[in-house]
Amino acid sequence: MKKGVMRPGHVQIRVLDMDEAVKHYTDLLGMIETDRDDQGRVYLKAWTEVDKFSLVLREADEPGCDFMAFKVVNEEALNQLERDLVEYGVEVEQVPAEELKDCGRRVRFQVPSGHTFELFADKQYTGKWGLSSVNPEAWPRGLQGMKAVRFDHCLFYGPELAAVYDIFVNVLGFHLAEQVLDPEGTRIAQFLTVSMKEHDIAFIHHEEKGKFHHASFFLETWEDVLRAADLISMTDTSIDIGPTRHGLTHGKTIYFFDPSGNRNEVFCGGDYFYPDHKPVTWQAEQLGKAIFYHDRVLNERFLTVLT
Amino acid sequence: MAGFHVLNRTTGDRFTCQDGQSVLKAMEQLGLKCVPVGCRGGGCGYCKIRVLEGEFECGKMSKVHVPPEAVEKGEVLACRIYPLTDLTIECVPLPEAALAKQTTTKSLR
Numbered sequence: 105m106k107k108g109v110m111r112p113g114h115v116q117i118r119v120l121d122m123d124e125a126v127k128h129y130t131d132l133l134g135m136i137e138t139d140r141d142d143q144g145r146v147y148l149k150a151w152t153e154v155d156k157f158s159l160v161l162r163e164a165d166e167p168g169c170d171f172m173a174f175k176v177v178n179e180e181a182l183n184q185l186e187r188d189l190v191e192y193g194v195e196v197e198q199v200p201a202e203e204l205k206d207c208g209r210r211v212r213f214q215v216p217s218g219h220t221f222e223l224f225a226d227k228q229y230t231g232k233w234g235l236s237s238v239n240p241e242a243w244p245r246g247l248q249g250m251k252a253v254r255f256d257h258c259l260f261y262g263p264e265l266a267a268v269y270d271i272f273v274n275v276l277g278f279h280l281a282e283q284v285l286d287p288e289g290t291r292i293a294q295f296l297t298v299s300m301k302e303h304d305i306a307f308i309h310h311e312e313k314g315k316f317h318h319a320s321f322f323l324e325t326w327e328d329v330l331r332a333a334d335l336i337s338m339t340d341t342s343i344d345i346g347p348t349r350h351g352l353t354h355g356k357t358i359y360f361f362d363p364s365g366n367r368n369e370v371f372c373g374g375d376y377f378y379p380d381h382k383p384v385t386w387q388a389e390q391l392g393k394a395i396f397y398h399d400r401v402l403n404e405r406f407l408t409v410l411t
Numbered sequence: 412m413a414g415f416h417v418l419n420r421t422t423g424d425r426f427t428c429q430d431g432q433s434v435l436k437a438m439e440q441l442g443l444k445c446v447p448v449g450c451r452g453g454g455c456g457y458c459k460i461r462v463l464e465g466e467f468e469c470g471k472m473s474k475v476h477v478p479p480e481a482v483e484k485g486e487v488l489a490c491r492i493y494p495l496t497d498l499t500i501e502c503v504p505l506p507e508a509a510l511a512k513q514t515t516t517k518s519l520r
């Protein structure tokens with residue numbers, strides 16, 4: 105957080121059918137719908153999140169991710185980061201306050217992998233869903249499905265990882281927590297953090313720009329991940345792989361798809377990060393184990409099925 | 412009702428698809444692998460096929476993978492088509508962009 109970027113704030117995902125998508129993210133993942141806007145976008149949050157929304161769904165004729173945003177500590181930091189981006193040669197776009205309801209101004213920019221990111225400092229503080237901030241109970245009743253705890257990170261596929269690394273690490277103050285290096289020493293995957301989490305965002309090298317691999321939501325325990333797997337079967341939801349463990353970050357995970365083919369992950373556990381940690385390296389020859397620690401082979405889908 | 416018969420002309424596989432079932436789901440349920448399975452949601456384009464004969468209904472599909480011209484040529488996503496008659500299909504090779512230069516990680520496994 106050394107430059108004031110605090111955490112993932114929201115992600116806007118395109119879906120083919122809004123009703124199906126809302127049902128998926130609420131009934132199955134257990135997120136809570138908090139608003140809709142006149143563009144037809146639907147706003148959702150996970151129950152422990154203090155801001156009004158972390159997931160925005162937009163109906164479109166091609167699925168994928170419009171942008172992911174990070175919240176910064178305050179307006180001064182936002183101004184400084186904006187100047188730093190411009191100085192570094194990144195083109196920034198101003199998105200006015202209220203373009204997303206109850207969210208302050210956003211600074212939007214594209215990185216060379218073809219993905220769009222935003223920084224913002226303000227969003228309506230609604231507090232944890234269903235709990236008082238005074239003498240709060242352990243958890244709220246009435247949560248659905250997987251009871252997702254929070255929106256945690258995204259994984260993107262695209263080219264020019266080194267240039268993306270420079271922006272995230274040198275300009276935005278992220279740290280490299282884990283990486284995959286090919287035999288020539290080229291980084292083909294980078295897991296970056298601004299927090300104590302092992303990753304707040306990750307990139308894997310891919311020739312085509314701007315591809316979306318998954319949005320991930322945190323669960324507390326392995327039991328919760330198994331229960332998520334049960335719910336995926338009960339609802340006949342399209343599964344990708346899991347429950348299993350990643351080598352990278354060591355998180356315990358399951359992957360599945362939303363009704364428009366966007367990949368979701370729910371996971372628990374995983375390593376932690378402090379700024380004095382040196383990056384963990386996985387060798388590309390061990391990529392199977394790095395991604396799926398138990399199978400030790402990649403399923404083809406993990407590398408090729410994207411939106 | 413015995414469902415509709417689907418013949419994959421590329422591989423010779425035949426399977427039955429129940430009313431209201433997508434071609435991809437019917438194939439998967441029988442343990443066949445003659446069409447690649449991706450997201451099963453019309454989003455990734457992985458299950459693209461060409462329908463040579465027969466009538467079907469389409470669910471929503473990503474326009475990047477299935478532009479309107481493609482639908483006219485019968486190029487659709489197996490996870491999003493529901494037969495109305497028996498079908499003959501064939502595999503559509505993924506564009507080499509999607510295969511050969513997929514990811515540099517691919518050749519390293």
Ligand code: FES
Binds near residue numbers: 458
């Ligand atoms: S499997 Fe993804 S579009 Fe059919």
Ligand SMILES: [Fe+2]
Binds near residue numbers: 257258259318320369
């Ligand atoms: Fe993940």
